[in-house]
Amino acid sequence: MEYELDGIIVSNHGGRQLDGCISSIAALPAVVNEVGGRIPVLFDSGIRKGTDVVKALALGADAVLLGRPYVYGLAINGKEGVQEVLDNFIYDLDATMATAGVDAVSALTRDILVRK
Numbered sequence: 161m162e163y164e165l166d167g168i169i170v171s172n173h174g175g176r177q178l179d180g181c182i183s184s185i186a187a188l189p190a191v192v193n194e195v196g197g198r199i200p201v202l203f204d205s206g207i208r209k210g211t212d213v214v215k216a217l218a219l220g221a222d223a224v225l226l227g228r229p230y231v232y233g234l235a236i237n238g239k240e241g242v243q244e245v246l247d248n249f250i251y252d253l254d255a256t257m258a259t260a261g262v263d264a265v266s267a268l269t270r271d272i273l274v275r276k
């Protein structure tokens with residue numbers, strides 16, 4: 161690509177900096193389209209449960225990042241709290257995929273989503 165980037169993160173910094181900016185999930189599809197698979201697209205801001213992970217991956221993110229959720233676990237129960245947050249994410253992701261009838265992360269594509 162023009163700037164020789166190794167990857168890109170679609171983020172609005174957790175919605176805490178720019179009043180009135182669009183959500184990062186709303187920005188994701190256009191960025192994915194523009195990148196066209198040439199570099200990894202990571203995503204954050206507002207990922208709170210497995211369904212959020214599924215939506216971001218289905219919209220084309222290669223991976224998601226967590227900001228506040230693991231900090232909440234850390235504040236409540238230290239290292240074990242962080243582990244519990246991560247375990248819950250993995251369980252919830254698994255359950256969401258199973259409920260959607262999807263057996264691989266690679267099968268999470270836009271056509272499993274319904275726009276409201």
Ligand SMILES: Cc1cc2nc3c(=O)[nH]c(=O)nc-3n(C[C@H](O)[C@H](O)[C@H](O)COP(=O)(O)O)c2cc1C
Pocket residue numbers: 171172173174175176204205206207225226227228229
């Ligand atoms: C208290 C706080 C401080 C942050 N400071 C920075 C920062 O200095 N630089 C930065 O790039 N992002 C910063 N972020 C944004 C995070 O890197 C990340 O994009 C965001 O927390 C992800 O959204 P989430 O918290 O909804 O998961 C900060 C987020 C929070 C909550």
